[in-house]
Amino acid sequence: MSLLSGVGERLREGLRRSQEFLAAGLGAVLASERPIDDALWEELEELLIAADLGAALAADFANRAREEVMFGTVTRAAELRPLFRRFLLDALAPAAQPLDLDHRPAVVLMLGVNGSGKTTTCAKLAAQLRAGGKSVLLAAADTFRAAAIEQLQRWGERIGVEVVHQAAGSDPAAVVFDAVKAAAARSLDVLIVDTAGRLHTKSNLMDELAKLRRVIARQLPGAPHEALMVLDATTGQNGFAQARVFHEAIALTGVCLTKLDGTARGGIVVRIVRELTLPIKLIGVGERLEDLQAFDPAAFVDALVPAG
């Protein structure tokens, strides 16, 4: 299936476009033959910070690297590059997990803050599953934002997938109820639910989301099988708070990291993976339908610390 094939290729292509931003970055510092001194440590830390790993995590990685230097396993600045790559890869390897769609219907709930890329990701996923021979249904449960329903409908028309919807302003729970019923009755493979963007700090909106989840679970025990938080790779430290609060509110099954075709590296997911043990199930690398891929830790680490 296309989600699993050609993994990382588009990502790398996207990365090439932004190589110039990295040229003066981590790669250059790590590759140099300079001595290992305080200035180097500071730069290394700052470069991890520049990828949005966060000050604390950057310090943590640097300290672990320092230990290796102390024990004499690493003596040259150039060796720090593989070391950091290993740390990152170790941290991220468990995060590469496929979608669990082995149910009929499998229900995927797409959620996240405003503008992160939920609707587009729903459409991309639907298109790829469809291309893989699955029967798919979309549910327009963002009844709040102006023309959000139309946005999903346009996608539906374009990819030939039916979109369950009601009038703008109607109860999203009712839309979801109808959609689950239809998907089950017709024994479809996958139902993908697009929800309204919401900031994790709005407790009433988080309650609404929890309610959507309950409505789905009541109709279809075990569902939703995927509750994915869509996270914009440009997001800084707030991304962690988003993941934590959404996870607490409705038990996420993973994260979709979008907009990796920009120059941001999405380093906040390292913290999300480490501290919340959430997998990264999908990545978005552009606005086209094919710009959705499985998460490939090696390719991701390549972007953070190029092999040189």
Place this chain on the structure above:
Amino acid sequence: MLDNLSTRLQTIFDRLGGRGRLTEENVQEALREVRVALLEADVNFKVVRTFVERVLARAVGQDVLKSLTPAQQVVKVVHDELVELLGGSGHRLAPAPHPPTVIMLIGLQGSGKTTTAAKLARHYTTQGQHPILAAADTYRPAAQDQLQTLGAELGVPVVGAPGEAPLAICRRAREEAAARGLTPLILDTAGRLHIDEPMLEELRAIRREVAPHHVLLVVDAMTGQDAVNVAERFNRAVGIDAVVLTKLDGDARGGAALSVRSVTGRPIAFVGTGEKTDALEPFHPDRLASRILGMGDVLSLVERAQASVDQEQAEALVRKLREDAFTLEDFRAQLRQVRQMGPLDQLLGMLPFGRALRGAPQELTAESADLDRFDAIIASMTPGERRHPDTINGSRRQRIARGSGTSVQDVNRLLKQHAQLRKMMKQLKGMEGKLPRMKGLPGFPTPRG
């Protein structure tokens, strides 16, 4: 979790100050905390570096070394410096000598351009003007419908139909604005990457041909370190005149604003604080400075309270915050009142020392079950105990727990949280006057409008 910067600095200076006079190195050590705080707030690391150097120079030159309250002094210097860097408040988009005034919105995908376009239209409508919108995002499905819907709600005309090119839409909108005497004209463009050359060229073409008076870069307040690249690229490729910071109603600290400001030198004109079209506010550098430092934003808190509850309730909340005599009765009343206000955790997070405080009430508000339990506990106390919680010793705690059907741990937790709140409020009082630029603190200012 990030502790409050003031608290952390206090700890450092307490430790250092115990050994006599402070040195420049001491201040330097303290500034490491400032650095971490700024990085956690998503200020770009390069911007942080220069900022900390500036603060060091200024802090050493001032009375920090001799001060009895060095932590407060450092915070003040940092805060003042931030306010200065963030630039003046009340940046107005000057009207063009020959209407229409044209405002163009640009930015990354999902940053909030369309919503901001509608908000601006509403803003100018309430000022008695007659704006017009151009829906020039022809790429994202239904982006034009989105603006059409918002325009219809506001009674503002929207130009732009499917099949028409972005440049043509903007041109036609300008002609229509001139012909109908509508101003300002607000151009909503498609979100695009700052490294997407063909798409940047489209913006340049619009800029050339339609000659907007104000090009606004719309930036998501949650943006991380990459904000500098985004701002710099857009500025270089298209040119920007001012910035709109969106989604400030979340709990992102908004350090990206400082990054954008430092690399472009452009002022922040507006901030977006909600999804509805009325949630657009003028920018206040002092509030954002406090927020970036995690020092809370009492002014916004008060305004938020006023917006979500009636005047009387808001005043009661403010009064309780200021009162030192804060009994368990007040505690209960406040919990109940604040539960009605909705996102309490958010409100409390905006308070000075709110971080320390936040752990406690979040626990409280997360589950109403806890609130019910707290209700029961307080109900089982004597009036005297409610007024003087310090008299509640071990055996009384056992009695209260039995009486309320809870455990001694529950009672302890309640008392602890109440004590924390009181302590925090004392600190809040103690800070009044020491940070003269934190407008919200000294007098809990009068309501807006």
